[in-house]
Amino acid sequence: MISYKQLSLADFFTDCQNKFDNDKYQFLSLLDQTVNLDEIVPVSFVSHFNAVTGRPRRHLLYPMLKALLLQLIFSIPTTSLLIVFLKYSQELRDFCGFDVVPDASKFTRFKQDFLLDLQSMFDHLVDLTEPICQRIDTEKASMLLFDTSGIEAWVIENNPKYANRIIKQLKAFKKAKGLSDSYDPYKAAYSSMPPHAAANPAIQQMHINGHFCYAFKFGILTNGLGIVRDITFYNKAFLSAHPDIIVDKKTDSPDEDKSLADSKALIPVLKDFFAKHPLINPKTFLGDAAFDSTQIYKYLLQDTSFEKAYIPLKNKLCIEGIDYTVNEEGIPCCPKDPSLPMKREGSKSHLRCGLPTMKFVCPKMKWEYNKSDRSSRRVCHCDNPCTSSSCGRMIYIYPEQNLRAYPGTIRGTEEWDSTYKIRVNVEKAINHLKDSFCVAGRRTQNEETSHADLLLAGITQLITVIVADKLHKHHKAIRFIMSCRQMPPSVLLTRYKILFP
Numbered sequence: 001m002i003s004y005k006q007l008s009l010a011d012f013f014t015d016c017q018n019k020f021d022n023d024k025y026q027f028l029s030l031l032d033q034t035v036n037l038d039e040i041v042p043v044s045f046v047s048h049f050n051a052v053t054g055r056p057r058r059h060l061l062y063p064m065l066k067a068l069l070l071q072l073i074f075s076i077p078t079t080s081l082l083i084v085f086l087k088y089s090q091e092l093r094d095f096c097g098f099d100v101v102p103d104a105s106k107f108t109r110f111k112q113d114f115l116l117d118l119q120s121m122f123d124h125l126v127d128l129t130e131p132i133c134q135r136i137d138t139e140k141a142s143m144l145l146f147d148t149s150g151i152e153a154w155v156i157e158n159n160p161k162y163a164n165r166i167i168k169q170l171k172a173f174k175k176a177k178g179l180s181d182s183y184d185p186y187k188a189a190y191s192s193m194p195p196h197a198a199a200n201p202a203i204q205q206m207h208i209n210g211h212f213c214y215a216f217k218f219g220i221l222t223n224g225l226g227i228v229r230d231i232t233f234y235n236k237a238f239l240s241a242h243p244d245i246i247v248d249k250k251t252d253s254p255d256e257d258k259s260l261a262d263s264k265a266l267i268p269v270l271k272d273f274f275a276k277h278p279l280i281n282p283k284t285f286l287g288d289a290a291f292d293s294t295q296i297y298k299y300l301l302q303d304t305s306f307e308k309a310y311i312p313l314k315n316k317l318c319i320e321g322i323d324y325t326v327n328e329e330g331i332p333c334c335p336k337d338p339s340l341p342m343k344r345e346g347s348k349s350h351l352r353c354g355l356p357t358m359k360f361v362c363p364k365m366k367w368e369y370n371k372s373d374r375s376s377r378r379v380c381h382c383d384n385p386c387t388s389s390s391c392g393r394m395i396y397i398y399p400e401q402n403l404r405a406y407p408g409t410i411r412g413t414e415e416w417d418s419t420y421k422i423r424v425n426v427e428k429a430i431n432h433l434k435d436s437f438c439v440a441g442r443r444t445q446n447e448e449t450s451h452a453d454l455l456l457a458g459i460t461q462l463i464t465v466i467v468a469d470k471l472h473k474h475h476k477a478i479r480f481i482m483s484c485r486q487m488p489p490s491v492l493l494t495r496y497k498i499l500f501p
Contacts, residue, residue, distance in 0.1 A: 010136045013468040020464055021436075024074055027467075031073075032095060034470035035463060037062050042124050045117040063097040064110050070096060072460045077438040079104045111452035118455045123276055125462040126229055130280055132469045133227055140224030144282040144306075145426035146269070146291075148262050150206045150215030151434065151450050154443040155197040157205075157214045166192060202235065202447045216450050219262075219269050220433075226425035227465060228433070228458045229280070230273045233451045234265070242268040262290040267299050274304065281305040286423040289314040297403035308408035310420045317405050324395060329412035330405035332360045332395045335386045340364075342395060344410060356399055358406060362392025433457040 019027040041061070049061040070092060071082045086092055086101045093101065111118070133141035152158055170185040170192075190205075190212065197203035197214040206215050221230035232238060239245060245264045266287070274280070285306045292314040300306045317330050325338045334340040342360035364382040369375075380392030387393045399406035409416055434440035437457040444450060 009132070009469065009472045012472040013136055013465065016464050016468040016471070020073070027464075028070070028073060028095060030467050030471070031069075031463065034467050037065065040121070040125055040128065040463070040466065041065070042117070042120050045114070045121055048117055049114065058100070059102050059106060060097070064102070064107070066096040067098070067102075068107065068110075068456050069460055069463070072437045072457055075436060075438050077441045078443070079107050082107070108446075108449060111456075112446070112448040115448050115452050115455075118452055118459070122231065122455045122459050122462070125459060125466075127277060127279070129227065129462050129465045130277070132465050133223055133225060135469075137225060140422065142283040143224035143286060143422065144229065144284070145222045145224065145286045145423055146219065146266060147288070147426045147430060148217060148219045148265065149430045149434070150204075150208050150213065150217045151440055151442075151454065152208075152213045152215045153197060153200065153203045153445050153450070155199050155203060155214055155445055157194070157197050157203075163189065163193070163212045197445075199445050200447065203445070216447060217261075218454060219265055220426065220430055221269070221273060222426045222429045223282070224284075224286075224422045224425060226429045226432075228429055228461055229277075230269070231454055231458050232265075232269050232272065233447075233454065235447060235451065238268075244268075262288075263293055263296065266291055266296060270299075270304065284308045284310065284419070286310045286420065286426075288312065288423070292404070294404055297407055301403050301408060302400075306408075309403075310409065310416065310423070311407065312420075313411070319402060319405055326405075327412075329410065330402075331410060331412065332397070334363055335393065336384055342393075344413070358397040358399060358410075360395045360397065362394070365392040429461075432461070 016027070016030070019030065046061060049057070067082065067086065070076075070085075071079070074085070076082045076085060083101055083104060086096065086098065130141075156162065166189045167185055170188045173179075174183050174185055190207070193205055193212065195205050202216065203214045204217055206213055206217060208215065217234040219230075219232040219234070220228060221232075222228050234245070242265070245261060245268065282305060285300050285308070287310070289312040291311050296311075297309060300309045313328075316328065317326065319326055319330070324335055325333045327333055327338075327341055329341075331341040331344075333342060340363045342363055343365070345359045345361045361378070362380050362382065365378050365380050367376050368379045370377065378391040380390060382392065385392065397406060399408065409419075433454065437453075437460065439450075439453045439457050442450065442453055
């Protein structure tokens with residue numbers, strides 16, 4: 001299985017991910033050996049399932065959950081195909097614990113009847129896996145990434161011919177009328193198409209991955225490892241609790257409408273997340289340019305535990321009341337040569353009040369060492385200095401005066417570039433949930449079924465984290481046993497408590 005060499009938890013997590021992708025039967029074996037459903041299924045879920053219904057349930061809770069997890073692990077796109085797998089594989093039936101395989105309606109009703117319980121199970125797993133994530137990589141586990149997407153519904157409006165017909169007609173109209181290139185047939189099609197599907201008003205028109213579609217919209221939070229932390233389905237209950245979120249078309253641009261809706265949804269999503277998980281205190285936020293607004297920076301950096309916000313600029317910076325120039329990244333420049341950005345030097349406050357500051361020094365300043373007194377000092381080597389100080393010009397910036405320009409970090413730096421690349425992990429997580437788990441290919445118009453499928457996908461990913469942790473503890477236990485053959489009892493007990501808190 002895994003050789004007993006010195007391996008980190010990160011190694012085990014990577015190994016479990018690889019087995020999940022490339023050796024599903026072995027992963028299923030690991031899952032069966034390491035995961036106890038009693039630990040991860042909330043008591044409230046068990047109580048609700050076993051509540052008196054007027055007749056005994058033919059299929060128990062754990063077999064139903066295992067079957068649905070099995071469907072996601074093996075990327076089975078439909079419930080009917082899952083049933084075929086179960087009927088023709090005794091091994092899979094034994095894994096689930098079925099004597100008789102349920103029909104498709106049983107699985108559908110299970111998702112709809114116990115949606116809130118699946119939500120509580122998912123939230124419980126988030127809390128269980130948070131310490132594990134911290135042990136895998138503390139820095140990335142302390143990051144929070146946010147993005148939105150949609151699950152396309154099985155409605156007539158999603159037939160490619162539906163949108164293509166409208167776009168084709170508008171292209172012909174543009175040509176016949178001799179309209180200029182300012183007329184965009186795609187934007188015109190967007191404005192002329194209905195805002196929601198006729199079969200279900202909850203299925204909203206969206207622009208995903210370069211094409212129009214009608215989908216159930218959701219927001220997702222992951223950490224820097226790409227491990228899901230929250231899934232928010234933009235259903236009626238959520239939108240009723242947060243009426244400020246824009247869901248209808250407000251402009252002729254699908255991208256602009258998406259940006260408006262995403263920016264309005266972020267703060268409510270984060271507030272709900274922190275209310276459910278008060279012990280999770282991320283330090284770094286990563287998002288796209290849709291969140292470039294003063295209100296969002298203020299909330300992130302003043303009302304939460306975030307210390308840094310990595311958000312690209314959507315519009316050009318405008319900083320007033322300064323006697324120096326700044327570049328497009330907000331970095332002060334040399335007063336006599338605006339092409340030379342000043343150098344960042346430290347972030348700690350020099351004030352007694354403790355207000356955070358950012359210090360920038362002359363770009364031609366160098367630290368020089370004096371051998372006689374063994375001291376170092378700043379020396380400006382500028383041929384045309386802008387100050388009489390031998391150290392060169394220094395500028396102190398107070399980020400709280402302009403959080404948009406200085407969100408705890410500086411844009412355009414190596415730190416910014418390397419950190420912001422991590423944001424791609426939330427997009428990878430979305431693709432993993434939608435494609436690898438086949439959530440995006442389900443033929444349903446039902447909101448509750450789609451929501452449950454998405455939660456089950458998140459649950460399956462989090463179970464992978466737990467499997468990795470269990471294997472790592474097993475590995476440590478073996479190493480511990482091998483190392484304590486001649487160890488005094490007192491030392492043995494102390495080491496055991498350290499290894500297995």
